[in-house]
Amino acid sequence: MRASWVRNVAAPALALLLLASAFWLFTSTRPVSPALPSSPTGDAGDAWLTVYLTDPGGSQADSLRGGPDARLAEAIEAARYSVDVAIYHLNLWSVRDALLRAAERGVRVRVVVESDGIFDPEVQDLIEAGIPVLGDRREPLMHHKFTLIDDVEVWTGSMNYSVGAAYRDNNVLLRIRDQAVAENYRREFDEMFADDLFGPLSAPDTPHPRVVIGATTLETYFAPDDGVARRLIELIAGARTEVDVLAFTFTSDPLAEALLEAAGRGVRVRAVFEREQAVAAGSDVRRLQQAGLDVRLDNSEGNLHHKLLLIDGRVVATGSYNFTRSAEQANDENVVIFDDPAAAALLQAEFQRLYEAGSA
Numbered sequence: 240m241r242a243s244w245v246r247n248v249a250a251p252a253l254a255l256l257l258l259a260s261a262f263w264l265f266t267s268t269r270p271v272s273p274a275l276p277s278s279p280t281g282d283a284g285d286a287w288l289t290v291y292l293t294d295p296g297g298s299q300a301d302s303l304r305g306g307p308d309a310r311l312a313e314a315i316e317a318a319r320y321s322v323d324v325a326i327y328h329l330n331l332w333s334v335r336d337a338l339l340r341a342a343e344r345g346v347r348v349r350v351v352v353e354s355d356g357i358f359d360p361e362v363q364d365l366i367e368a369g370i371p372v373l374g375d376r377r378e379p380l381m382h383h384k385f386t387l388i389d390d391v392e393v394w395t396g397s398m399n400y401s402v403g404a405a406y407r408d409n410n411v412l413l414r415i416r417d418q419a420v421a422e423n424y425r426r427e428f429d430e431m432f433a434d435d436l437f438g439p440l441s442a443p444d445t446p447h448p449r450v451v452i453g454a455t456t457l458e459t460y461f462a463p464d465d466g467v468a469r470r471l472i473e474l475i476a477g478a479r480t481e482v483d484v485l486a487f488t489f490t491s492d493p494l495a496e497a498l499l500e501a502a503g504r505g506v507r508v509r510a511v512f513e514r515e516q517a518v519a520a521g522s523d524v525r526r527l528q529q530a531g532l533d534v535r536l537d538n539s540e541g542n543l544h545h546k547l548l549l550i551d552g553r554v555v556a557t558g559s560y561n562f563t564r565s566a567e568q569a570n571d572e573n574v575v576i577f578d579d580p581a582a583a584a585l586l587q588a589e590f591q592r593l594y595e596a597g598s599a
Contacts, residue, residue, distance in 0.1 A: 535597030
């Protein structure tokens with residue numbers, strides 16, 4: 240899979256080796272391969288971060304097998320106690336089957352979905368098997384895409400658990416192994432599943448908003464309660480040399496203004512947007528183009544579904560959070576921000592691939 244060639248954040252020496260090999264990986268035919276572990280930065284020698292990218296042009300796109308969902312399914316299969324899923328769209332058999340098998344062997348499995356998808360056959364299969372599934376039952380979106388395993392491992396990113404997301408669209412899926420980060424997602428999940436609190440009803444009560452893991456600082460934000468846009472604007476305002484953006488949709492006036500201000504003080508700002516969404520009502524893409532920013536539109540056959548900010552080649556912000564008013568004010572969303580050069584380099588290569596393939 241194109242970037243289920245995966246990188247675990249590495250110690251400095253091995254990170255240099257990984258970066259040297261990245262050029263070949265991104266310019267080769269990118270054969271199917273399992274996750275390739277590298278030196279960890281987590282405690283007790285455990286790798287804490289793995290980055291997966293979908294491969295819409297790879298062989299998996301035809302077979303619908305071997306994508307990032309396969310790695311997620313393996314993690315669910317290995318669960319010992321609990322699996323909690325909050326997902327906007329679920330129709331992948333790999334994930335459904337892994338959840339069913341986990342429940343059969345006694346693992347506690349619970350699922351929160353966007354109500355519009357609760358009647359999808361795969362979700363109904365879970366319900367019929369006795370797995371508790373809760374819909375948000377409201378107009379704004381339950382837009383999360385995360386899975387919490389055994390309260391120690393979080394899978395999150397831009398990828399829905401759908402055929403299109405895993406095999407047709409450009410997406411990122413992160414595996415984070417850290418108990419404090421997992422506790423953040425436990426709190427968010429329980430607010431929805433146990434307390435039936437969605438959107439603005441959710442409290443700004445993330446227990447560990449900033450966690451130091453090895454040499455990396457990771458921040459966790461949930462929308463609409465944590466002020467995600469404010470933090471993203473701070474990151475853009477603090478950029479010294481460059482800001483790169485990959486975005487499915489972009490209707491946030493404050494974020495547009497932050498990008499324009501950054502460009503005005505000499506920061507290189509580049510962006511690639513999903514072509515159809517760029518001309519949708521309320522889009523700020525035309526405004527950025529007219530201001531002279533280096534904006535390209537995606538030419539992929541599927542969707543550019545990323546929600547990604549890269550700051551100065553080392554700080555990453557990504558998750559389910561589209562750069563929109565609805566994500567900031569109404570939807571249930573999550574974002575992780577981390578300052579790791581090795582992981583950022585992998586995502587920088589993804590940006591460069593889409594940037595070079597895009598057009599004005």
